[in-house]
Amino acid sequence: MGRLPSPDDLLILLTVARLGRFNAVAETLGTTHTTISRRIVALDKQLGGRTLERSPHGWELTELGASAVAAAEAIEETLGSLSGLIGQDKNALSGLVRISTSDGFGAEFVAPALVRLQRRNPLLNVEMLSATRKVSQNRSGVDLEIVVGRTDVSNAQPIFLANYFLRLYAGAGYAAERGLPETLDGVGQHGFVSYVESALQVAELGHRASQLPMPKSSFQATSIFAQVEAVRRGAGIGLLPNFMVAGRPGFVPVLPDDFQRQLSIWAVARPESLRSGRVQAVIAALKDEVQERQDVLAA
Template structure:
C-alpha cells in the first residue's frame, strides 16, 4: 500500500505555490533551499508525479500539484482552527504574512490596518516590506503586493483598492522667499523634489511623466519620506501624495486648480495566496482602513 503524502510536505508545497520561489519559502520556514527542494522531490515521489514546473514567473503548479495544494489548504485550515482553540481566544489566524508596499501608503494605511488586525489575532505575524515598483512577475517571495499605477500582471490576481491624487506642494518658507509659480510653465524657475528617475519603476510617480517643464534644479530621493522632508525644508516644489500632506502644517498647495494626477492602487497576489485565511484577513483590514479614510485619499 502506497504511503500517504506527508502533511508537512503538502504544507511546504502550499507555501511554494504562494511565494513562487524556494529561497523565499526557505526563509519563511526557517530552513534551506536544499531542504525545500528535497521535500518537494519526496512529495513528488509519494504522489507519483511532478507537482511543480518552472516558468519565467517562478514555480507554477501542475494539475497534480493543484490537487495536492487543495488538500494542503484543508490541512492548513484545520490546523489554524486547532491553534485558535488551544489559544482559547477563538483566533484561527496564525503564521506569517509578507506584504510589499510603497512606503508612504504602507505607513499611512497598511500599518494602522495591520496593527488593528494583530490586536484581534495575536498569533498572526506580519512583515511589511517597502517597495515602490511595478507588480513583480514572480511575486518576489511575498504573499501580497500593493502596487501603484497601470498593471501588467501574469499568473496572479489584481484587486483594485482605491484611487489617490498626487499634487504639487511647497513649504510656507519657500513660498515667502521664492514665491510660487503663477502658471505651470513657471515651474521651470523653481527647484523640484521628486523620485530618482533613473531608479523609478513606476513612471507615473516621476517628474518626467508630468510634462511639466524642466526645473531649475532637482532634489531626487527614492524615499517619499525624504521627499516630504526636502519639501518641508525648502528644497523646492514637490509632487507628493495628497493623503500624506493635505491639511498638515508645513505644506502649501501649488497651482491646485491647474495640476493633479490620479493613480490607482492595487493588491496583487497569486490565487493560492488569496485563498489563505490570513491573507484574506489582511486584505479585509486594508480595505476597511481605506473605506474609513476615503476622504483623505480623495481630498
C-alpha cells in the first residue's frame, strides 16, 4: 500500500481551492508562499498527479485535486467537531474566515453580524477587508466577497442580501449658510461630495452615473466615511447611502422627492468556499442582520 497523503497537506490544498492564491493562503495559515508551494508539490507526489493548474481565475482544481479536496473537507469537518467538543460545544465553529466588503455596509451591517456570530463561536477568527469594488473575476484571496451592484461572474455564486438607497444630503450648517437647490439643475450650483471617479470600480456609486449636473466644485474621496464627514462639515451636497445618515443630526435631505438611486448588495463565493460551515454561518448571520434592520435599508 502506498503512503497516505498528509492531512496537513490536504487542508492546505483545501485552503488554496477556496482562496486561489498562494500568498493569501500563506497569510491565512501564518506561513510563506514557498512553504505552501512546497507542500502542494509534496501532495502531488504522494497522490501521483497534479492537484492544481493555473487559469485566468487563479489556481483551479484538477479532477484529482477535486477528489483530494473532498477528502480534505471531511477532515476539516471532523476536526471542527473535535474542536467543538474540546470547547464544550459540538456545534461551535472554529478556524479563520476572510471577508471582503465595502466599507460603509461593512461597518454598519457586516461587522455587527460577525461580532454576534463570533460571540456564539469563540473559536472562530475573522478577517474583514474593506474594498469598494466589483466582484473579482479572479480568485480574490478571501472566502466571501460583499459587493455592490452587478455580479457578472461565471465561476462563483451570487447571494442577494439587500437593496439600499443613495440619496442627496447636505450638512445642516451648509444648508443654513448656502441654502438648498429647489430643482435638480440647481444641484450644479453647489459643491458636490462623491467618490474619486478615476479610482471607482462600481460606476453606479459615482457622480457621473447619477446624471446630475456638473458641480460648481467637487470633494472626492475613496472612503465613504470621509465623504460623510465632508458633507457634515459643509463641503457641499453629497450622494450618500441612506442607511449611514438618515435621521442623524447634522444632515439635511436634499430634494428627497426628486432623486434617489437604488442599489443591491450581494455576497459572492466560489463553490469550495460555500461548502465551508464557517462561510455558510457568515452568510446566515448577514441575512439575519439585514432582515432585522430592513427599516434602516428601506428608509
